[in-house]
Amino acid sequence: MKEKIQRDIFDYFSKNGIENFIGVPDSTMKYFIEQGLEQKKILITTKEEEAIGIGAGFCISKSPTIIFMQNAGFGNSISTITSLIQLYEIPLIFLIGWRGYKKNDAPEHLGFGKIQNQLLKILDIPFKIMSENEWKSICDWSLHNLHKNNSCALIIKREHE
Amino acid sequence: MNRKQAISTIVKEVGNNPIISANGFISRDLYETCDRNQNFYMIGSMGLASSIGLGVALKNPKIKVFVFDGDGNILMNLGSLTTIGSLQPKNLIHIIFDNNSHESTGGQPTHSNKIKLSRIGKSVNYKVFNIVSKKELISNFKKIINHKGPVMIVVKVNKSKKVSKRVEIEPKKIVERFTNSLKIHSS
Numbered sequence: 001m002k003e004k005i006q007r008d009i010f011d012y013f014s015k016n017g018i019e020n021f022i023g024v025p026d027s028t029m030k031y032f033i034e035q036g037l038e039q040k041k042i043l044i045t046t047k048e049e050e051a052i053g054i055g056a057g058f059c060i061s062k063s064p065t066i067i068f069m070q071n072a073g074f075g076n077s078i079s080t081i082t083s084l085i086q087l088y089e090i091p092l093i094f095l096i097g098w099r100g101y102k103k104n105d106a107p108e109h110l111g112f113g114k115i116q117n118q119l120l121k122i123l124d125i126p127f128k129i130m131s132e133n134e135w136k137s138i139c140d141w142s143l144h145n146l147h148k149n150n151s152c153a154l155i156i157k158r159e160h161e
Numbered sequence: 162m163n164r165k166q167a168i169s170t171i172v173k174e175v176g177n178n179p180i181i182s183a184n185g186f187i188s189r190d191l192y193e194t195c196d197r198n199q200n201f202y203m204i205g206s207m208g209l210a211s212s213i214g215l216g217v218a219l220k221n222p223k224i225k226v227f228v229f230d231g232d233g234n235i236l237m238n239l240g241s242l243t244t245i246g247s248l249q250p251k252n253l254i255h256i257i258f259d260n261n262s263h264e265s266t267g268g269q270p271t272h273s274n275k276i277k278l279s280r281i282g283k284s285v286n287y288k289v290f291n292i293v294s295k296k297e298l299i300s301n302f303k304k305i306i307n308h309k310g311p312v313m314i315v316v317k318v319n320k321s322k323k324v325s326k327r328v329e330i331e332p333k334k335i336v337e338r339f340t341n342s343l344k345i346h347s348s
Contacts, residue, residue: 020216043248045212046240053209053241057181057216060201060340083205088332 001156005132006031012139013066014041018093020058022051023068026097028156033068048073049080052092059090064146068095071116072109074153081123085151093142094125094153101157109158120153127153162295163321164258165190168229170295171256171316174302175227177346179217179339182229183210185265187258189325191229198338199346202328208237211255215245217343218253218310224346225252225306232259232273239281245311246285253310255287260318268320282313292316 010021010032021036022043036042045051048069055065069077074096085092099105100113120127126145128138138154145152164186172180172195179199182188188202201217203210214228235242235257245253261274282289290305292298292314305314328335 043244045244049206049209050212050238050241050244053206053212053238054216054219054244056209057213057218058220059216060213060336061217061220061343062340063220080206080209084203084209087205088336090336 001028001130001159002132003031005135007035009130009135009139010035012136013143014039016139016143017064018066018143019063020055020065021068022055022058022065023095024048024051024070024073026068026070026073026099026156028070028097028099028158029068029095032095032156048077052077052080052085055092056084056088056090059092066093066095068097070097071099071112074116075112075119078119078123081125081151086123089149090151091146091149092151093146094151096153096155098129098155098157101159105158116155125151125153127155129155129157162298162318164260164264164318165194165321165323165325166295167258167298167316167318169194170298171302174306175225177342178225178227179221179343179346180227180229181210181214181217183207183231183234185231185234186325187229187231187234188328192328193325198342200335201339202330202335204328204332208234208241210234211238211241211245214253214255215241215248215250218250219248221343221346222250222252224343225254226250228253228255230255230257231264232257232261232278233263233271235278236271236273242281242285242287246287249286250311251309254306254312254314256314256316258316258318260320262320264320279313279315282315287311287313289313289315
């Protein structure tokens with residue numbers, strides 16, 4: 001995804017009530033994170049479950065939060081999502097980098113890239129894939145979910161050839 | 162001193178401040194000893210009590226936030242200590258009840274009898290205090306929690322034969338009560 005759009009997405013969320021951006025970096029969202037770091041609004045954690053825990057702490061203090069991560073980290077977080085986020089009905093927006101979307105990605109990403117969307121469906125987490133043309137309405141969709149107390153996920157594809 | 166005795170001693174000193182309690186016997190002991198709206202009982206997601214506490218502490222800098230953690234629990238999320246140590250939340254009091262074991266799952270050993278949690282705490286820039294008896298706990302706790310955080314208190318406890326009842330409150334209700342108590346506290 002283009003640098004400018006990634007930066008715009010960060011600013012859009014920031015202007016529309018998201019107070020915390022917490023997670024583990026992924027190259028698919030490099031500029032999104034850079035935009036946040038420049039504004040000192042990003043918290044980088046040691047692993048994704050930690051980010052979700054901190055996000056839960058913010059959320060039960062009524063502070064809207066986005067958790068960003070690579071899909072490998074999403075895989076690591078599954079039981080935290082079921083036993084904390086879903087069990088306690090704590091709403092978060094997950095921004096997930098889709099590694100292994102194309103077969104030319106590094107081999108370690110291919111296995112998870114294939115099952116990622118099925119896992120989201122099994123977990124009953126509604127998701128949309130970010131697009132450069134419709135990013136604003138997709139962001140609005142996720143904010144709407146958050147206001148209705150539902151978690152959801154936004155996927156950023158790795159598109160390099 | 163066993164964990165339940167330690168918890169009932171500490172809870173008398175925390176006033177209306179929030180407590181995030183780790184899953185397993187820690188939450189069960191707290192629930193049985195002193196159920197209150199300001200308790201966030203974890204009933205799963207082992208390891209994350211200090212992370213949830215960090216989020217609450219950062220959003221509510223004027224409120225002292227207590228985390229009730231265990232040795233097995235924190236060993237599962239050591240990265241959290243580096244995050245907390247880097248961010249230096251002044252209002253976070255991180256209490257670790259150390260019984261050198263995974264008591265909730267049958268008392269299997271952890272590594273905390275060979276590795277000192279207090280030394281890890283020091284190296285990640287916590288203010289660290291060790292408590293080994295009920296007497297020490299009673300005489301020192303008030304003074305310790307007046308230090309600027311992040312504060313780590315490692316409370317040595319024995320295993321106990323008695324098991325407290327499970328937390329019976331619906332998780333959604335735990336969140337509701339907790340969130341409302343923060344609002345009241347800060348208004």
